[in-house]
Amino acid sequence: MSAESHPTLPPVRLRSDAELARDALTAPLFARAVRLARWAGPATRVGVGGELAAAQLPEAAAHLGLDPADADSAGYASQAWRVAVDTGLVDVTEPEEERAADAADGEATGTAAPGEDLALVTGGTPGDVLDLWLAALDTVLADAAVPDLDDLADALDAGGGIDFDRLDWNPGREADFLDGVLANLYLLTAAGSGGPADQPVPLPVLAASMVVPEGMGEPSDAVLEQVSDAMMRLDDQFRQLEPIGLVEFRPVDEELMAEAADEEIAAGGSGAGAEEDEDVSRYGMVRLTPLGLYGIRARLLEAGADAPAVGELAGKGADALLDAISHYPESAAQAEIEQWLAGRELAAAVTELLAAARGDDEGGPLRRLRCQQALAPAGPEAEPAVRSVLDDAELGGLARVWLAERGVADVPAPDPEMVFWLTVDTIAAQLAADGETEELALLMETLTAHHAEFFEQVWRTEHPSTAAVLEAMGRLHPDRGTAKEARKAAFKARSRRP
Known part of the structure; x- marks a missing residue:
């Protein structure tokens, strides 16, 4: 995931690792991977790439509680198995190439068994579980960037190979596109409230964020068509990302697709020409789950982005606190202040905050504003520390305001200069x-x-x-x-x- 577009992001509020780990374990795809890892044994057979042998897919589907006769069940089982292998929940021993080549039916004869990491699901820390889930997320994201089977079938050449020029698919480009979409979704979530947003994001908004040039007024027909194409790509990709617990997703209404031409979809979803009473949710809605917020933040941090989380400053000094929250939204700044003050002796904390608020540099005024915000809930025990700066050229006015708001007597009037x-x-x-x-x-x-x-x-x-x-x-x-x-x-x- 590239950090170039979003080098510094608003802070987010994350759930505890324990809560997030519980979310990970209940994500449908991850839960299926764990169940298949426990099912794997001496009779399990895999192919050259570690994939589950076709003959065993019905049994795997049945173990997952799926109907083996359902055409989709084999796909669900295959995907869960791939996640189990990629995360280390399953160890596979692939067949030797000679044996695979000699097999009459082309089936491989490798074996599989529960991996060492499977024990972490029940015996590890919440952080261990989240690491496994992040590895699973990498697998799902890689799959989501691959064209669907219909597109692949259309791109087959005469020899049965894939004509990549005809397919117009560049793996790196597709992965970057999806990363960019998720980064934008993260930004919209973080900017909304310093935590998980209350409202989902319309799919056309996300598509437009990747397609419409910045500063463009009324989108051209060509741009609207690109938005429509991007919407449909995202509709397919978010369907794949929902089972891993990354997003909550409402797909594009299939009846809408049957009724509208591409340009009408783009115009309706982006607000260009839509009827006032049009239900925008019909064009698809998506939002990051709390687990998804954690996951995308982890990927952004790995890419070098500055993606702070509320509570990270609790163990740092007042200077680091005020510098950081100077650029936070007010609600996130207040939450960070509360966590920083918790567990500290108030009088000492107030003295430290006042000292950190000094300075004639460009950031000084905003540090003092955040210091004033931090002092707002302080009670009488903070008064001695506040009184001690009454004669300070930079803090004397702030101190007088704080004391006056509490009706404290004997507060000297400020001189005109102050x-x-x-x-x-x-x-x-x-x-x-x-x-x-x-x-x-x-x-x-x-x-x-x-x-x-x-x-x-x-x-x-x-x-x-x-x-x-x-x-x-x-x-x-x-x-x-x-x-x-x-x-x-x-x-x-x-x-x-x-």
């Missing part, structure tokens, strides 16, 4: 956290409405972000005259700094 410094710091933090929002513009309007001499004084503030904040006010302030004053003040602030 008031302006805190104002600049707060706006700079909001800009870094959320960008130039309408809410920030309203804050700026309220601020200047209650202070007639605001711009005349604020440009003198010894804060490294003073000029940048004033320039933002010049862009965002709804009153044109006031915005012009902000730009003039920004010019003065720039001029006075070396």
Whole structure:
């Protein structure tokens, strides 16, 4: 899985390893692989590639509780066996090539037996089970990137071989496409709530994320056709990925496929020309399961992506905490803060947080905003540590706000310089956290409405972000005259700094 498209991702909330391991063991395909591994024995025969001999597929299907007469049962048994072999749940001894070649019916005579790793299913740690499941996932993903049997049949040449040019199938390209789709699905899941998203993603949205060029307005007919083709590929692939527990999937409605032409499907699913009352779920819906979120994150980490999980910072210092959560969504930042504070002596933790919040670097304002968020739930035991920074140029304003919110007496009033410094710091933090929002513009309007001499004084503030904040006010302030004053003040602030 390539990490190039998503080098840094939002944090996700993962279930415990024990919960995830239980999910893995109940995933239908993995559970079947375990059952076949326990079934394997001296009478089990395999082919040259370790595949289960055709004559034994009905018996394997019956052992799995499937109907051997059902045409699909052999395929299910074969896939489960392949997963068992690839994960080490089964050890195979392939037949010697000479013996296989001499077999009259072409059947091989290798043997199979339960592998050493099978014991990990019941006797290993949750981490051991998850490692086995990840190996199974690799097998399923590789299978999902292979064209379906109909496409392979159409691409057979006169000699019975596969014409790859006719098939237009590049294994590396197909694997990269599926990896990209899953990375985008992970990103949509992570960005939704810092954890498993409540709502599934429409299949056309995922298809469009891989096909439609960034910044493109109304998609052309050619692009819509590509979206439709990608949708149908994903429909087939997610059907294969659901049994391993990676996703919850609602396939494309078969009646819809019978009713609509390709371009109508693409237009309807992408929102171009769809009726307002169209049920988008008919075009397919997918979401990562909690186990799937874990699995794709593991693959992204292996590829070198920065894919944080909430709780990873619990054992690190306050400086690492504030630096990391500065770029987290607010809900994920709050969850990380709560886990970091748990088990720490509060007064010492508050002292450490305040020390880490200092700094006149570019990230300082956002660190102080997250520090303020971390201090919000703290009770009276934090007061001595907060009072100790009342005279600090960078933290004094923050401390006064915290104390005032709790109705603490004897809090000294800030001098004008500290008031302006805190104002600049707060706006700079909001800009870094959320960008130039309408809410920030309203804050700026309220601020200047209650202070007639605001711009005349604020440009003198010894804060490294003073000029940048004033320039933002010049862009965002709804009153044109006031915005012009902000730009003039920004010019003065720039001029006075070396």
